[in-house]
Amino acid sequence: MKRRKLDFKALPGKAAQEVDTRLPVATPLRSMLNKVFPDHWSFLLGEIALFSFIILLLTGTFLALFFEPSMQEVHYNGSYLPLQGVQMSRAYETALDLSFDVRGGLIMRQMHHWSALLFMAAIVVHMFRIFMTGAFRKPRELNWIIGLSMFWLGFTEGFAGYSLPDDALSGTGLRIASAIMLSIPVIGSWVTTSLFGGEFPGEIILSRLYILHVFLLPLILLGLVTVHLALVFIQKHTQWPGPGRTEKNVVGERFVPRYTIKQAGFFMLVFAVIALMGGLFQINPIWLFGPYEAAVVSAGSQPDWYVMFLDGSTRLMPAWDIRVFGYNIPPLFWPTVVLPGILTILPMAYPWIERRWKKDYASHNLLQRPRDVPDRTGLAAMAFAFYMVLTISGGNDIVADKFHISLNAMTWAGRVGLLVLPPLAYYFARRLMLGLQQHDREVLAHGVETGIIKRLPDGRFVEVHQPLVEPDAHGHTDLPYVGWTVPKKMNRLGALGPAVRGFFRPIEQPAPPAQQPEKREEITTGPH
């Protein structure tokens, strides 16, 4: 019998041919796989959020197999001795079982929690990158709004997850959430009673939060992530200005294979960092907090970091009772409902605010360096300072206790800091950006500072500059600023020998030293 020769090399092509004859996918796929993405480290911050979201889905599925969001009262009988026989809800019991009796359950819980923190952290860092480089400008306003919505969805999703284990920390958080809802004028009590099915805590809230946490919000988030990425595909990724880069093209790497391989590697790194943190750092030790009882409020009860700024705003808010139409508006309403409302609407409207402010109505695919728009970078610094003061104030009892500061002093420092630091941050960031701009222009006009000081015959000292191009009669070069890095060091010009590429260690061998001639004529001072 004649053996058929199998040509392995032709196999993928043949298989693809077979698929394509049945499903006409080659033409649309080709343009997708050949899609070019620009390459810069700051473009990967959003990917950290995307990858943590994937890890959240994976670990969350595992947890859902063992967790039961039931408020039925049980007596604990698991392997954690200090809680033996204690009365608790079934939800807390299953969360404890996940931590102590399910194999691999604790690391899954911890990875889930760490990736939730990382998800929110990456969103915020990514958002700062988008803001400071002007990536939200026309035509990408919609994606900016989607991104902001995802922050708030992630915020809600995280809070729902934080509330599920029904430990004392969860219950304290829920209690505060119910108080916040109650503070809303007119509809407050209706909202609260309908959500909790009566008075706090009721018996239904965990099942509702569970559906919210494992189904509704992840589904919406997944949908928004898809739209977010689809818009990046359709509108093309922004890129930094530079040689050969225009508003009309994208310079970078193809989606397949290089970009995909890089992203797969980056996913592994994100996974590795989360797995390491999940294995090495303990997060939310629910067994220490104990089951939720209304009387139990531990010192140091804080929300997760991304909610802490609202805790801080509540702590800083003076106890002002404001009466409107004869009704009392609780002071809690301002820092926890009005403030987040402003913090949602203002950034969403910002792209249009800036269009009118800067009178720039054009479409932009090239990014701006933070130094090129000092006003915007100043605003970013201002927002950062505002957020930091609130976040630190959210943990001000811990800071006060561990650093031996009076808690009252911390509160007042927060109040003053909230009003004083953001304008200062704006001013200093703006001046810093103007300074950086000026230095760029200086190098373009005079050249790179060499560090060589020359003394002139008349006694003056001047620094020797290396002009970037042939200078004119006055020693000036008339180079335009193109919105990208200006060389500031001699080795950026190749003047100090070739720079060896590589991050941790060289990935290429340095060039061999030039061959010395065998014999050289000795240079002497001449015969004596």
Add this chain to the structure above:
Amino acid sequence: MTSDTPRPAPGAPKQRGRVRRRLNSALRMFAALVFAGGIYAIVAPGGAQGAAPLTPAAEAGKALYDQSCISCHGANAQGVAGRGPSLIGVGSAAVEFQVETGRMPAARQEAQAGRKPPLYTNDQARQLGAFIQELGGGPQLPEGEDYASKGDIARGGELYRINCSSCHAFSGGGGALSSGKYAPTLEPATDRQIYAAMLTGPQNMPVFGDNELSPQDKFDIIAYVQNLKTDADPGGWGLGRFGPVTEGLAIFLVGVVALVFASLWIAGKS
């Protein structure tokens, strides 16, 4: 004194008058003292307690008291206004707690005297306690050093979370109170110290008398607290058991920093 009195002119009658005068004033003084003493003997309560001789331990404690405590708490532990409170009725439990943890003698007047290396040994602290106990009575600690083994950890946990965690935190790590006051960490506290603190309510702590928490309740709480300290963190490094504050710090300092370096490594830099 004598130099202030006018020098008498030399002469016999004047000399005799002075002797009589002195005798008179001595008699008056004696009568006044007897009168005052008589009134005190009628008015002062008890009297038998003061008369009882001190035990040897209390005697040793009195010697220490006269050395280190007397300047703020007064010669008879009655307190000195603006310096230190009266110790009558605080009991040996309070004295042992304050002295064993180094809080007393206090370094300075402040919102709250903190734990510091003790000046006296535990034996000396108990001698001081015995002295104050015999002087004014008050709550005393039960016998023995080990209370934790008499308690039920799980029940203690429930009591701890309701009664203690709102100031000392879920972890026993302590927490801030208003105006520079604080609930200290329970990390260095011994069984006797925790019991004494509950019994006497030192500094800003409320008193948990035997009506609020029975001795068995206290043993339970001590069992839970001591277990909390030796209990290993099953999830890895506990980040100081501070709660979400250090967790938020960790995700930025470790997670975000590591991944920003990773993205610098994997992607182009400029």
